[in-house]
Amino acid sequence: xxxxxxxxxxxxxxxxxASYRASFALLCVVSALSQLVELAVILIVFTRVSAxxxxxxxxxxxxxxxxxxxxxxxxxxxxxxxxLPTYIRTGTFDVLLLxxxxxxxxxxxxxxHLRKVGRTVASAAALVYxxxxxxxxxxxxxxxxxxxxxxxxxxxxxxxxxxSCAVCFWLVDGQELANSVTYGSGAFxxxxxxxxxxxxRRFFAFVVPGAFxxxxxxxxxxxxxxxxxxxxxxxxxxxxxxxxxxxVAGLVWRFAVRHYRGTGS
Amino acid sequence: xxxxxxxxxxGFRRYSTYRQAMLAGMATNVVFGMLRLAVLTAAVxxxxxxxxxxxAASTYTWLGQGxxxxxxxxxxxxxxxxxxxxxxxxxxxxxxxxxxALFAEDVGRGAHALAVRFLPPVAFGALxxxxxxxxxxxxxxxxxxxxxxxxxxxGMRFLLNATTFWLLDNRGLHALYTLSTWLxxxxxxxxxxxxxxxxxVLWLTPFPAMLQAPVDVFLSLAPQWTTLAxxxxxxxxxxxxxxxxxxxxxxxxVVQGG
Numbered sequence: 001x002x003x004x005x006x007x008x009x010x011x012x013x014x015x016x017x018a019s020y021r022a023s024f025a026l027l028c029v030v031s032a033l034s035q036l037v038e039l040a041v042i043l044i045v046f047t048r049v050s051a052x053x054x055x056x057x058x059x060x061x062x063x064x065x066x067x068x069x070x071x072x073x074x075x076x077x078x079x080x081x082x083x084l085p086t087y088i089r090t091g092t093f094d095v096l097l098l099x100x101x102x103x104x105x106x107x108x109x110x111x112x113h114l115r116k117v118g119r120t121v122a123s124a125a126a127l128v129y130x131x132x133x134x135x136x137x138x139x140x141x142x143x144x145x146x147x148x149x150x151x152x153x154x155x156x157x158x159x160x161x162x163x164s165c166a167v168c169f170w171l172v173d174g175q176e177l178a179n180s181v182t183y184g185s186g187a188f189x190x191x192x193x194x195x196x197x198x199x200x201r202r203f204f205a206f207v208v209p210g211a212f213x214x215x216x217x218x219x220x221x222x223x224x225x226x227x228x229x230x231x232x233x234x235x236x237x238x239x240x241x242x243x244x245x246x247x248v249a250g251l252v253w254r255f256a257v258r259h260y261r262g263t264g265s
Numbered sequence: 266x267x268x269x270x271x272x273x274x275x276g277f278r279r280y281s282t283y284r285q286a287m288l289a290g291m292a293t294n295v296v297f298g299m300l301r302l303a304v305l306t307a308a309v310x311x312x313x314x315x316x317x318x319x320x321a322a323s324t325y326t327w328l329g330q331g332x333x334x335x336x337x338x339x340x341x342x343x344x345x346x347x348x349x350x351x352x353x354x355x356x357x358x359x360x361x362x363x364x365x366a367l368f369a370e371d372v373g374r375g376a377h378a379l380a381v382r383f384l385p386p387v388a389f390g391a392l393x394x395x396x397x398x399x400x401x402x403x404x405x406x407x408x409x410x411x412x413x414x415x416x417x418x419x420g421m422r423f424l425l426n427a428t429t430f431w432l433l434d435n436r437g438l439h440a441l442y443t444l445s446t447w448l449x450x451x452x453x454x455x456x457x458x459x460x461x462x463x464x465x466v467l468w469l470t471p472f473p474a475m476l477q478a479p480v481d482v483f484l485s486l487a488p489q490w491t492t493l494a495x496x497x498x499x500x501x502x503x504x505x506x507x508x509x510x511x512x513x514x515x516x517x518x519v520v521q522g523g
Contacts, residue, residue: 026437034444041453045304048314048458053307173285180293187300195307200299 005101009109017114024115031118035068038190039126053194054227060192062130062221066214067189068123070153076116077154078161080108085168085175094262104162104253137223145235149217152238153189159242159249160185160208166256181208189213194227212241268361269369276373281381290334291385298330298386301453302394315457316486320395322455327390328480329452334382335375335411336418336475338450339443344426345435357515364507368419375415399483406489410479413496417474420503427507430514451477457486471499 017024042064046057055063084107087093096106131146164178171177188196188204193215196204205211212234219226220235305322308314317325333339344367347353356363390396399407425442429435447453449472456464456477467473474496481487 023434023437027440030437030440030444033441037444037448037453040448044454044458044460045308047460049308049311051311052304171285171289173289176286176289176293180296184293184296184300187297191304191307196300196303200303204300 006105006109010112013109013112014114027115028118031116032122033118035072035119035122035126038068039064039122042190053192055192055194058130058133059218059222061126062134063192063214063218064190065123065127065130066149066153066218067186069120069127069150070213071157071186071189072116072120072123073150073154074157074161075119076113078108078158079113079116080111081161081165082175082179083107083110084165085172088168088260089172091262093260097257097260103257104250131221134222136221141236142221142223145217145221149214149238152242153213153217155242156209156213156238156245157182157185159245162249163245163252166252169256169260185210185213189215192218209241209245212238269365272366272369273373273376276370277377278373280374280377287381290382294330294334294382294386295389298326298390301330302326305454315455317455317457320397321484321486323390323394324397324484325455325480327387327394327396328483329476330386330390331383332414332476332479333452335378336414336450337422338418338446338452338476340422340425340439340446342426342439344423345429345439348426348429349433354518357518364423364504364511367423368416368504371419372415379411397484399485403482403485403489406493407479407482410482410493410496413493413500414475414479416500417471417496417503420500420507421471421475423507424503424510427510427514430510430517446472446475449473450475451480455480468495471503474499 039061042057042060045052046060050056052060084093087096087107093103096103099106127146127150136142161178161182164181165175167174167178185204185208188200188208189210193201193205193211201211205215211230216226216230216234217238218235219230220232225232226234302323305317305326306319309317309319309322313321344353347356356366359366391398421442425435425439428438432438449467449470451473456467456473459467478492478496481492482489
């Protein structure tokens with residue numbers, strides 16, 4: 001039964017958004033621009049330097065684009081979790097618990113912001129540019145990475161979103177802390193991991209497996225060895241990492257919901 | 266005058282009630298500061314860029330992290346919401362100048378933000394990162410620059426909110442404003458890194474007055490009087506524009522009975 005409910009829910013949300021055409025179009029453009037502002041930052045910095053963390057401008061754009069597509073999809077799918085504190089505070093979450101559907105899926109589909117597609121489209125355009133302007137080591141092994149890496153990245157980001165937002169079950173004001181992990185890892189992955197100091201790298205590349213979103217796949221596409229000494233096969237590890245983080249996220253969510261007691265409002 | 270002082274005090278108090286949220290916000294602020302600084306560090310460690318060495322880049326980053334809450338770089342929606350719901354009519358009836366009253370409240374908010382959102386990231390940066398302190402003589406100029414930055418930012422936010430009188434829904438414009446301030450005010454990259462022509466054009470707009478200008482005064486990167494004059498011009502200009510816009514808008518407001 002549940003399989004039919006979700007497409008219907010999502011379709012209803014999408015129809016609702018499409019009814020305000022002008023507002024929707026403007027918000028799509030803003031979403032795309034917000035991604036392009038980050039590109040502008042990269043380009044401005046590169047008017048002053050020729051390499052960042054040992055990577056050229058086109059190589060950095062490749063990582064930025066892979067991260068952007070992944071983050072854009074995750075933001076569309078999981079971004080709604082940012083509303084979780086409101087659901088908890090107002091008691092709306094209790095209603096979700098009563099329905100015979102998964103709470104996580106209900107929160108995720110409670111609103112699907114199609115306007116966020118702007119970010120994904122802009123990133124995909126940057127990805128096409130980066131693939132054309134870099135010396136890609138094309139082979140039957142690397143070609144699938146172009147699709148597999150952003151999709152795995154989207155799963156990784158979504159899982160990170162679930163885990164960090166689950167903090168709000170304990171801390172009602174935890175949203176900002178969760179933001180530093182979700183949006184923070186979004187910012188982290190847009191640049192090569194070599195840019196960051198050891199502590200930031202340990203946290204955002206491996207505790208939050210951000211390095212598997214863009215950095216390692218980009219190295220594999222470029223056919224470059226990892227300056228940090230990682231194994232060459234790590235570029236293909238993203239789907240595996242994505243699967244593991246998704247399972248962890250599922251477990252954390254279940255544990256958090258069991259802990260939930262309502263705010264009594 | 267006393268009423269406006271009271272409003273400023275109320276603004277200060279209002280924002281000091283949310284302590285837990287403030288702590289969480291501080292942690293987020295520091296994390297983003299470190300992420301931004303890492304990229305800048307990677308750039309300037311190859312040699313100073315436009316007067317920014319490692320210490321200046323770090324000081325710039327932490328000042329920016331502190332200032333963005335002080336000048337509410339992402340804009341606010343309070344007045345816009347009241348215009349949309351019609352509650353603004355009550356505000357217009359009160360025996361005050363609406364723009365001045367909101368400004369007084371924002372000064373109170375700013376004073377609170379200065380203590381709890383500006384000082385912590387700057388102190389964090391000064392403790393754990395290379396930091397360039399200003400000459401003691403530059404501090405009064407920095408204080409003036411902060412006041413002008415707050416005034417310009419309030420003026421810009423007031424204008425942004427006032428567009429609701431005509432648009433009824435300014436969410437798209439608000440999103441556009443939030444998006445552009447990050448880049449145009451000099452938060453993500455120092456404006457000095459921009460290509461020459463872009464930089465020249467940007468300094469013709471009020472955006473640098475909100476963030477880059479106080480940073481420049483602190484770091485003594487540009488002649489202080491020129492920077493302060495730029496800020497003073499825009500502070501007066503946006504406030505005057507706000508006054509005119511409000512004057513026009515009031516004539517447009519229709520109170521629906523019922």
